Amino acid sequence: MKQDIILAGVGGQGILSIAFAIDMAALKQGLQFKQAEVHGMAQRGGAVQSHLRLADKKIYSDLIPKGQADLILSVEPLETIRYLDYLHPEGIIISSRHPYENIPDYPPLEKVLATISQFPRVKLIDSLSLAREAGSAVTQNMVLLGAASSFLIVEEAYLQEAIKELFGAKGERIVKMNLKAFELGRNKAGLGK
Amino acid sequence: MKKAIKKDVLLGDEAVALAAFQAGLTAAFSYPGTPASEIMEYLIRLARQQGGVKATWCVNEKVAYEEALGVSFAGKRALVSMKHVGLNVAADPFMNSALTKILGGLVVVVADDPSMHSSQNEQDSRYYAHFARIFCLEPSNHQEAYEMTRVAFDLSEKYHIPILLRLVTRLSHSRSEVVYGDKRDPNPLRRGDWQDWTLLPANARRRFAALLDIQQDLVREANSSPFNSLTLSPTSSLGIITSGIGYNYVQENINDLDQPPSILKISTYPLPLELIQQLMSAAQEILIVEEGYPFIEERLRGLLGVQDKIIRGKLSGDLPLTGELTPDTVRAALGLAPLPRLEIEEKLLASRPPQLCPGCPHYDTFVALKEALKGYSQATVFSDIGCYTLGALPPLSAIDTCVCMGASVSMAKGGAEAGLFPSVAVIGDSTFTHSGMTPLLDAAAANVNMTVVIVDNAVVAMTGGQPTYATGERLAQICAGLGVAPEHIRQIIPLPKNKEVNSRVIKEEIEYPGTSVVISTRECIQEVKKRAKRR
Ligand SMILES: Cc1ncc(C[n+]2csc(CCOP(=O)(O)OP(=O)(O)O)c2C)c(N)n1
Ligand code: SF4
Numbered sequence: 238m239k240q241d242i243i244l245a246g247v248g249g250q251g252i253l254s255i256a257f258a259i260d261m262a263a264l265k266q267g268l269q270f271k272q273a274e275v276h277g278m279a280q281r282g283g284a285v286q287s288h289l290r291l292a293d294k295k296i297y298s299d300l301i302p303k304g305q306a307d308l309i310l311s312v313e314p315l316e317t318i319r320y321l322d323y324l325h326p327e328g329i330i331i332s333s334r335h336p337y338e339n340i341p342d343y344p345p346l347e348k349v350l351a352t353i354s355q356f357p358r359v360k361l362i363d364s365l366s367l368a369r370e371a372g373s374a375v376t377q378n379m380v381l382l383g384a385a386s387s388f389l390i391v392e393e394a395y396l397q398e399a400i401k402e403l404f405g406a407k408g409e410r411i412v413k414m415n416l417k418a419f420e421l422g423r424n425k426a427g428l429g430k
Numbered sequence: 431m432k433k434a435i436k437k438d439v440l441l442g443d444e445a446v447a448l449a450a451f452q453a454g455l456t457a458a459f460s461y462p463g464t465p466a467s468e469i470m471e472y473l474i475r476l477a478r479q480q481g482g483v484k485a486t487w488c489v490n491e492k493v494a495y496e497e498a499l500g501v502s503f504a505g506k507r508a509l510v511s512m513k514h515v516g517l518n519v520a521a522d523p524f525m526n527s528a529l530t531k532i533l534g535g536l537v538v539v540v541a542d543d544p545s546m547h548s549s550q551n552e553q554d555s556r557y558y559a560h561f562a563r564i565f566c567l568e569p570s571n572h573q574e575a576y577e578m579t580r581v582a583f584d585l586s587e588k589y590h591i592p593i594l595l596r597l598v599t600r601l602s603h604s605r606s607e608v609v610y611g612d613k614r615d616p617n618p619l620r621r622g623d624w625q626d627w628t629l630l631p632a633n634a635r636r637r638f639a640a641l642l643d644i645q646q647d648l649v650r651e652a653n654s655s656p657f658n659s660l661t662l663s664p665t666s667s668l669g670i671i672t673s674g675i676g677y678n679y680v681q682e683n684i685n686d687l688d689q690p691p692s693i694l695k696i697s698t699y700p701l702p703l704e705l706i707q708q709l710m711s712a713a714q715e716i717l718i719v720e721e722g723y724p725f726i727e728e729r730l731r732g733l734l735g736v737q738d739k740i741i742r743g744k745l746s747g748d749l750p751l752t753g754e755l756t757p758d759t760v761r762a763a764l765g766l767a768p769l770p771r772l773e774i775e776e777k778l779l780a781s782r783p784p785q786l787c788p789g790c791p792h793y794d795t796f797v798a799l800k801e802a803l804k805g806y807s808q809a810t811v812f813s814d815i816g817c818y819t820l821g822a823l824p825p826l827s828a829i830d831t832c833v834c835m836g837a838s839v840s841m842a843k844g845g846a847e848a849g850l851f852p853s854v855a856v857i858g859d860s861t862f863t864h865s866g867m868t869p870l871l872d873a874a875a876a877n878v879n880m881t882v883v884i885v886d887n888a889v890v891a892m893t894g895g896q897p898t899y900a901t902g903e904r905l906a907q908i909c910a911g912l913g914v915a916p917e918h919i920r921q922i923i924p925l926p927k928n929k930e931v932n933s934r935v936i937k938e939e940i941e942y943p944g945t946s947v948v949i950s951t952r953e954c955i956q957e958v959k960k961r962a963k964r965r
Contacts (some may be wrong), residue, residue: 273603301676304770304771324772
């Protein structure tokens with residue numbers, strides 16, 4: 238059993254929180270994992286990605302080979318496109334459809350979404366409105382984690398526990414908001430464009 | 431009684447920090463730098479929670495190294511960590527400390543950054559270990575990072591040399607599980623012998639001879655190190671020599687080969703000569719997979735090459751000479767076809783480089799500076815390293831150079847002496863205290879016609895918000911102490927509403943025909959946010 242996941246987004250969108258939640262869940266479930274992340278320069282509003290590998294046996298490479306990712310989980314549609322090379326022919330894309338436009342040459346959104354939709358197994362999520370419904374635009378990352386949860390080899394209950402741990406220090410309200418975001422995302426599960 | 435297994439989820443950097451902490455560490459020193467910063471960050475956290483260890487950010491890597499050396503002289507164990515270019519700054523104490531008789535274990539952790547994710551170059555620190563003739567360990571994963579760090583302290587005390595632990599970005603910043611052991615007690619306080627530590631020529635010659643004497647022992651240590659391993663193939667004529675995380679990429683692809691090749695995994699330098707000889711006699715074709723420069727490959731080929739064998743690696747073009755290895759480049763070097771993937775029609779890629787945060791104080795300083803420089807055809811802005819280097823990109827396009835820490839001030843002096851006017855240096859508060867003060871002393875002594883703009887955001891922002899030791903008024907005092915005329919040390923607050931005043935102040939100082947300083951002080955927005963959250 239293995240699952241290779243590319244997490245993508247823009248610096249500040251909480252990619253590492255998604256990674257952390259899945260790591261914690263994997264740990265609770267007794268899976269091995271490796272998770273390569275980006276720090277430093279690239280965090281300042283730049284493209285951020287994390288390679289997350291889960292398996293029930295030893296994992297060697299910290300990086301996922303191209304064509305091997307079972308899942309691209311992305312908080313931003315242009316960032317989804319950046320890593321399409323990594324996707325396995327039967328891999329799944331779960332992506333926000335909401336653009337983060339902090340560059341002058343952001344391509345037309347329809348084209349971005351159409352490019353993603355060429356793939357056979359895609360779920361585009363209106364993560365921004367669901368995050369707002371949960372209480373804040375900053376919970377888009379948890380919406381996407383929720384939307385991906387039924388495809389992950391870690392159990393949902395462990396993910397929820399991990400979210401509680403992750404946000405515990407910030408108080409009950411923040412924990413609840415993130416759990417809500419997770420739930421709203423999960424309710425959108427199932428593939429379809 | 432069965433002992434419970436203790437484990438934790440850690441970054442590669444954190445695995446090193448935990449190991450050092452548990453190895454009886456007395457003190458650790460560092461200057462921030464990606465990808466090494468998390469070592470000290472984790473040590474500071476451990477020290478705060480558990481006590482018993484001093485863990486401090488220092489003013490630069492040379493100072494950090496020398497502080498660690500002082501700890502070693504006192505018989506105690508010390509760790510000094512930095513990014514690869516930090517070792518250039520600390521090269522003087524590093525090279526010379528190899529000649530001292532290290533007393534308390536001294537481990538030097540250097541994190542290289544192949545692909546230059548956050549660096550000016552991708553130099554390979556293994557050459558430094560070789561240069562200094564000391565022992566170097568290179569882990570391939572988190573568990574090894576932990577174990578090698580612990581062993582490194584023992585080896586340092588066994589051979590009385592500093593031990594270099596080489597990390598790379600992909601390990602430093604990858605997270606995985608680490609099983610850890612028990613904490614060892616710190617060493618008792620002692621003192622080194624002056625003859626082993628005072629590198630007067632007579633002592634230095636004797637000490638260098640001692641260093642040369644142990645070289646064969648170090649090779650023997652490498653031959654028998656449990657971190658090196660050789661697996662000979664009964665069927666394949668291919669032999670792979672691999673080190674560090676290159677090993678992982680080999681393993682990732684190995685099952686797709688028809689025959690399992692022989693594999694020599696190298697984790698120590700000097701190289702394990704015996705193991706290399708065994709591999710060479712078992713294989714016809716040798717592929718060398720190493721992260722960084724072709725260090726092993728160069729040594730193996732020598733000047734004249736290896737007779738009757740095919741050697742492949744970076745020098746043969748089978749693997750790229752620049753950039754980090756990936757499972758895919760190693761796959762190709764193994765002669766395997768790429769894994770299947772879906773081709774799509776159109777890629778639509780726009781790059782998304784990092785940029786200054788909205789509301790960043792540096793932005794306002796640059797706007798005022800650009801305004802002040804309007805109309806001067808030769809205006810040159812020598813910049814330095816920090817968030818403000820992002821001022822190079824549009825829309826600001828405000829700087830002309832960025833070479834190494836502190837170089838803005840010295841290059842501005844050189845530029846001015848060559849005839850450039852205005853010659854402006856832009857340097858952050860932390861970079862200024864790291865290595866901008868000494869060139870300013872030079873410039874002020876000659877009263878060279880240049881202006882230094884210190885972009886003071888009261889923190890080391892680029893690397894994640896570590897503390898700096900001088901901001902605001904303190905910087906003004908330092909500049910005055912270095913000999914800049916007090917009336918030409920001006921302080922401004924970079925805010926949009928101050929644009930006109932600020933550009934006027936800068937322009938006045940540019941027009942002053944001597945060395946002047948403008949200190950532009952406003953806290954980094956990210957720090958303001960962090961503080962608001964804590965409240
Ligand atoms: C010798 C060396 N050490 C460390 C670094 C990593 N580094 C790059 S910029 C920087 C600090 C910048 O701090 P500051 O000058 O205050 O600027 P800020 O990022 O806060 O704007 C550091 C530590 C480096 N490039 N070279
Ligand atoms: S981290 Fe601070 S100094 Fe760096 S760009 Fe953001 S606001 Fe500016």
